[in-house]
Amino acid sequence: MTDTSRQRRGHLRFDDFHAHFDTPTGPVHAVRGVSFDVRPGERFGIVGESGSGKSVTAHAVLRLMPAARLSGRIALDDVDLLGLREKDLRTVRGRRVAMVFQDPMTALNPLRTIGSQVVEAARHRGLPPAAARAEAVDRLTELGIPRAESRFDDYPHQFSGGMRQRVVIAAALMGEPDVLIADEPTTALDVRLQARLLDLLGRLSEERGMSILLISHDLGLVADFAQRVAVMYAGALRETASAQQFLRAPAHPYTRGLLGSIPHIRATGGPRLQSIPGSPPSLRAAIPGCAFEPRCASRSDVCGATAPVLVAVGGTEHAVACHHPHTTGPGNKGGGREPGRRDPRPGVSGTKAPPDLLVVEDLVVEHLQRDGGVMRAVDRLSLRIPRGSCFGLVGESGSGKTTAARAMLGLVPPAAGRIFLDGQSITGRSRRELKTLRKRMQLVYQDPQSSLDGLMTCGDVVAEALVVHGMVPDRAARRNRVRELFGQVGLPDEALRARPGELSGGQMQRVAIARALALEPELLVCDEVVSALDVSVQATILNLLKDLQEQFALTMLFISHDLGVVSYLCDQVAVMYRGELVEHGPTSDVLVAPTNPYTKELLEASPRTESATDRGDPTVNPRPDQVVEPTWE
Missing domain, CATH: 3.40.50.300 (P-loop containing nucleotide triphosphate hydrolases)
Incomplete structure (x- = not known):
């Protein structure tokens, strides 16, 4: 039976919220005037590229960023969380608002067993130790941890990445919060466990009236789970819509570009994926007009001069901040290879198998x-x-x-x-x-940041493979070979002198691919x-x-x-x-x-987005002269 008294709790509201970070090179305006609310018992999703402000917005609810200067208002059932004293905020953390972090290895204490950490999350509920342990085992089992009872006293390093993530989720749910904030909770999980987790969270949301704020880069997953979706870019909201409107009638060119980048399950390879060209703008300076204008093929003079505001485009749940929104549904088809054919490969379409x-x-x-x-x-x-x-x-x-x-x-x-x-x-x-x-034979790892030496320049990382195998002994020839490899993976010469930590995740993965290709495997x-x-x-x-x-x-x-x-x-x-x-x-x-x-x-x-915009949308498939190369600061 649903607890109706619980359903009235957990209303999370953001009003003109801003977040600044002071850095040696100047302040970074990470979140810029965000306003939205997560209703009691609602499942609300936020999507956007890395650096869009999604996680900063979520972490600000519990004030988990001491270095940030926060302004505006974040309220939980009319309690201003930004104005609470630290002592009072401790009664909110874990008990009323729980957080699932993206990286479970940093969220779990490596010196303590996973069982003790899951049980600790329910300490404020006053459960007897035996009852707390039994509930923790049930929660771990429910989340797909095999032999949860026998593994209760194991340590985090004895679990896979996906299993550690499930432990973190179990700990968050043990507190029975009014609001659960999940920051990329399924990154390390396969589709079956993703579905099981989201089914569980959806059921708990209905039974307990628990509000859920889901942060993810997986658009299909968010659209499957959330009732409403917000799209963030360069620290601001660009579109808000119901999940159905988000998939069937995306109005902002950026939203359409994100949806057009997703590969779908189909009988053939499908058309070439249309990624969004260029990079997000620097958040160190003011942005006079639309932040997406340099990457948008529909831009006009007004886009660069005046910042758009959220305006309803149809129905009370759909609003977009764009001077030229799309209002006619998904885009026109076009671009890429013929959808009915996979590229010919040896042994696939040929007469003789290799x-x-x-x-x-x-x-x-x-x-x-x-x-x-x-x-x-x-x-x-x-x-x-x-x-x-x-x-x-x-x-x-x-x-x-x-x-x-x-x-x-x-x-x-x-x-x-x-x-x-x-x-x-x-x-x-x-x-x-x-x-x-x-x-x-060469391997490209899942996490480029942990597979690349952070103390070396990216050029030296790639050159090291040539040195170890004695392939290009001459130093000048080796530099030329590394520069050639960077060109093959789409990296500019500036990246040769950058360290891995100075690059984005996608750029680091390109470096890892270049290193693997160096040996001509x-x-x-x-x-x-x-x-x-x-x-x-x-x-x-x-x-x-x-x-x-x-x-x-x-x-x-x-x-x-x-x-x-x-x-x-x-x-x-x-x-x-x-x-x-x-x-x-x-x-x-x-x-x-x-x-x-x-x-x-x-x-x-598997999450589905087949009703989304087509990849051939001209607003995200610009002419070659419109493509902007990434920059390094």
């Missing part, structure tokens, strides 16, 4: 557990990857995808089975022999390389990978939980579940007419 570059036979990988037992991470995996093809490997967190890929690269010793690269056995090789083979393994990127940046990276594969005849093993991405990029796909291969075949067969129940469940759980 030879297999990578062959895996009955691969078994086992991990030793703390109790002395053995956990089989990969169980008798067999597959063949044709030369010149893009092969997708999908499955939920913990299914064995990454472990299998690392074994194929010789980074993890197999317990049994055989692996062949172009007919040469990889298994049983010495370290020196493996080093030679690894020139032919035959096999490129991409492990969730776009899962944490904004959709517009994701589209750019996917187009880049497709172009590089065709240009250099690369063979790719692409690991992802995003079936739309796999559908766009891959010729064949294999589905893993609990270490086993459960389905394998051409992408058009597996993702359109699957035969395995698990594959069907993955497809049913």
Whole structure:
């Protein structure tokens, strides 16, 4: 039964909210006059690119940014949160408003067990220890933690990234808050766990009257979950709408550009993704007109001179800040390749299949557990990857995808089975022999920030691979080779001297790809390389990978939980579940007419945005002379 008294609580309101940060190079105006409300029991989503102000807005509710200067008003049931004393604010944190952070490793204490941290979140409720433990185990089980009781006393480092995220969510829900703020809560989760989590949060919202503010770069996920959606860009709201209006009739060119960047699950590869050109503006200075004007193909003189304000465009739930809003529904079709055809690849549309570059036979990988037992991470995996093809490997967190890929690269010793690269056995090789083979196989990691040395310049990061393998001994020739690689991945020369931390996530991922290409590999393994990127940046990276594969005849093993991405990029796909291969075949067969129940469940759980604007929208597909290159400050 729904608690009606609880439904009257949890009204969160922002009125002309601003956030400034003082930096050595001047103040940054991160959020600029945002006004909206999250109604009691409502599910409200905020989307936008990195740096748009989404997370700053969310974190300001609990005043989690001591360095920020906040102004305006943020009210919870008429209580001004910005005006509360720190002592009074502690009674709000966790109890009335709970937060799920994007990075679970920084949210969890590595020196404490996960069980103690989940139970601690319910301390204010006065539950007896045994009851708190039992409820915590139930919550962890509900969120998909296997053997939650036996793993209650494990530490965060003993969990996968997706499992750690579920622990953080369980801790937030233990406090039974009136408002739950979830900042990118599903980034590390596969589509099935995403669906399970959002179903749980939706049910709790209805049963408890809990308001939910969801921050995400996954537009399909937000549209599936939220009742209303707000789009932020350069620190301000650009559009607010119901979820249906957001998908069916986006009015702002920026919203249409974001939706047009999303790859959909379809029988063919589909048209080329249309990413938004250029970069968001610097927030260090005033913006006299529309902040999106430099990137918009519909701009006029008034756009650069006068800042637009939110104006209703149809219905009480839909408003847009644009001088030239679209009011006729999704855009016109056009651009890209013919939708009914996938690019011809060797062995896909040709008459003769190419030879297999990578062959895996009955691969078994086992991990030793703390109790002395053995956990089989990969169980008798067999597959063949044709030369010149893009092969997708999908499955939920913990299914064995990454472990299998690392074994194929010789980074993890197999317990049994055989692996062949172009007919040469990889298994049983010495370290020196493996080093030679690894020139032919390169890995691009999920998180470029942790895989790139932050103390080196990006140019030196890429050059290091050439030095280690002795490929270009002459220093001047090496500099020229690195500059050539940066050009191939779309990075300007300024990036050579920048350190990874000075670049955006998409730019860092380009550096990681350049490093992998430096050794001229035959096999490129991409492990969730776009899962944490904004959709517009994701589209750019996917187009880049497709172009590089065709240009250099690369063979790719692409690991992802995003079936739309796999559908766009891959010729064949294999589905893993609990270490086993459960389905394998051409992408058009597996993702359109699957035969395995698990594959069907993955497809049913995938967020859909098919009613969104078409990628050929001319407002986000400008002429080449309108494209603005990213800049570094």
